[in-house]
Amino acid sequence: MSFSQLGLSTPLRNAAQQQGFTQPTPVQSEVIPSILAGKDVLASAQTGSGKTAAYCLPVLEWHLQRKATTRKTVHTLILVPTRELAVQVGDTLRTLSKSFTHYPKLAVLFGGISINPQMLHLRGGADIVVATPGRLLDLVQQNALRLDQVERLVLDEADRMLALGFAEELNAVLKLLPAQRQHCFFSATFSDSIRELAHTLLRDAVKVNIPTTEEGKPDILQRAILVDAKRRTQLLKHLFKTEKWSRVLVFVATKYSADLIATKLRRLHISAEALHGEQTQGKRMQVLSDFKDARVKIVIATDVAARGIDISQLPVVVNFDLPRSSEDYTHRIGRTGRAGEAGMAVSFICADAANEAHFRLIEKRHGVRIEREQVPGFEISPETLEQVAQAKVSDPNGGVKGKRPSKKDKLRALAAQAEKNSGSI
Template sequence: MPFSHLGLSSALLNAVQARAYQQPTAIQNDVIPSLLAGRDVLATAQTGSGKTAAYCLPILERYLQQKKPAHRTVQTLILVPTRELAVQVGDTLRSLSQAFSQSPKLAVLFGGISINPQMLHLRGGADIVIATPGRLLDLVSKNSLKLDEVSCLVLDEADRMLALGFADELQQVLKLLPAQRQNCFFSATFAPNVTSLAEALLHDPHRVNIPSTEEGKPDILQRAVLVDAKQRTQLLRHLFQSEKWSRVLVFVATKYAADLISTKLRRAHISAEAFHGEQTQGKRSQVISDFKASRVKIVVATDIAARGLDISQLPVVVNYDLPRSSDDYLHRIGRTGRAGEAGIALSFICADAANEAHFRLIEQRHGFKIPREQVPGFEASAESLATTEAIRPQDPNGGIKGKRPNKKDKLRALQKTIGE
């Protein structure tokens, strides 16, 4: 079904064409007509599915059809868990509405920067607000905006919002909204707390669940390279140069690792920057801007970049450290292979029993098996390989956040493996 059959006006169809959207994605086909009809929506879909446009297009259609009051009031509120996702959503709305005869006034609000420019921007009101919960409440407490006329609420990445500890702030925001409104709820997973929130928030929602299919999966080549832990940085340098990668997003476990590895890469005359939560918002924005413009070739990031970061034509993602949860693996590799582009997701498997067991569990949870590779000159030691091949993860929950075996369990498993 083409976009012209979804009920969008000519102004938005022109905007879609200008952005080179070819055909609606599955979630856009399902969500857009329901939101245009005024229904609540409860949606899940794989990363890179086009969900941002799925709700941005109906929001802008609603704006075009509304009478423009003399004083702007917030009609649409989009709540997101991270600064990066807030910026991405704002950019999408701005791009789609730039050719309107009267564009909506957008307010993108998040913490980590001075609140004063945001307060100045809100003078005279705003039509659409995209915000993280904490900064939104700060601005409400300073009387910089009111939410009593919001007619549409979007919760994007609700599971991530609750995981980051925004439950109390979210409840405070909901109390400020009118009872009669349209709600759109997006979540990648539905843990009990997410399900409870959805049930309390939504009225007779249209449920959308886009399963992963071979046709709908992003075109991502997944690779796994066995390597001793101490050789990973040298291997990263080697692959970047030998495979002529134009840009790489590298995921690590800690802020310290992000800073350390990016420093080592710069010493090797490779333009690299760290990206993590302890940086100022100005620094993070500059890193992403430079990365998009290819002024920076490698960004070494914590999982703060696993969601809400949209880098077009990003060819490679590297898991320098494996993610703690199997869901985060999909979110990480989903930064490549977006919008119909092909991508590579490469994971370094440290040649030890625990690392191998953890990656096998990720494979098991997602129903795939990735052949192990070795790169000439960076082969794992024979002793490490023997341990890796021998290990058989016994606990189906081993290695997943909150359910990982303790040190004694790991020692017993290793002793048993050696004994065999």
């Protein structure tokens, strides 16, 4: 199938071709006609499969079919979990629409920077808004924009929108939207919480689930290395030097760890920077720019800050701290092995039964078994190895480390409130 068969107009097909989109990906082939037909969509596909373009192209096509007006009203709202993803989506929309004669007014809204320039930009309205929920609500409270004429709501990385604690903010946004609207939910994975919310909000949704085939599977070598917890930074330095990694994205559990490890690596004469939510937007953008241009070799990031990072030819991802869930593991390792490139994902397994059991649960949910390695000079004692070998997955149906026990209750309340507020939905 070609883009000409998906219902896109010539200007948009040309714009897509200029950006190297020669053939639609499977998720684009399935999703674009449904969105153009006004149907609700629930789409799941692996990271790097072209989900962003799958909704940006029909959003822009819909805009082209509208009559140009001097007063801009928000017809499409795209909600994302992080600043970085908001910027990425905004860049995609701008790039695809730069040759339009009827150019959309786009507003990309996120926190961490002054609200005043965003308020000024919204004078006269906007056609398409890409936003994180918190800043969007701030601007609504300041009367900088209205959402009562939104015709399409897109949730990108929908699972993360709720996993990161956005349920209450999302509920507040839903109250501001008209009852009749189109919903498009996109994610690499769909948890029970997303399915529950989708069941309440979506009407006769087109469900698209693009399985990872062997042909389309990212070329990612997964490794698991046993190491004493206190020696992980030294092991990271050792691997960086001996295996000659050009750039590494390292995931940690906390902002404190990100800052601490970056400082330790710089003391070891390795260019490293932290990336987390307490940094200013300017700092985060500078870190990402330096990382993309290889001025910084190692970035130590929290899960929240790393959402939306799209760096071509990123060779290695390291789980310094194990992810909280199998879904987080999917998103983390999906930062490498993109666009046909080979990648490597290395997980540090602290030499204790709890860490081993947690990683076995992740393996179980992914249907894989990764051989445990030991690096010369960082070997584990036989006694500790015996303890690790006895580790058991105590709760194979749940028990993922760090899971909030009240999430389902919050989602049920969110869904019920959304149904009440949406009238006919």
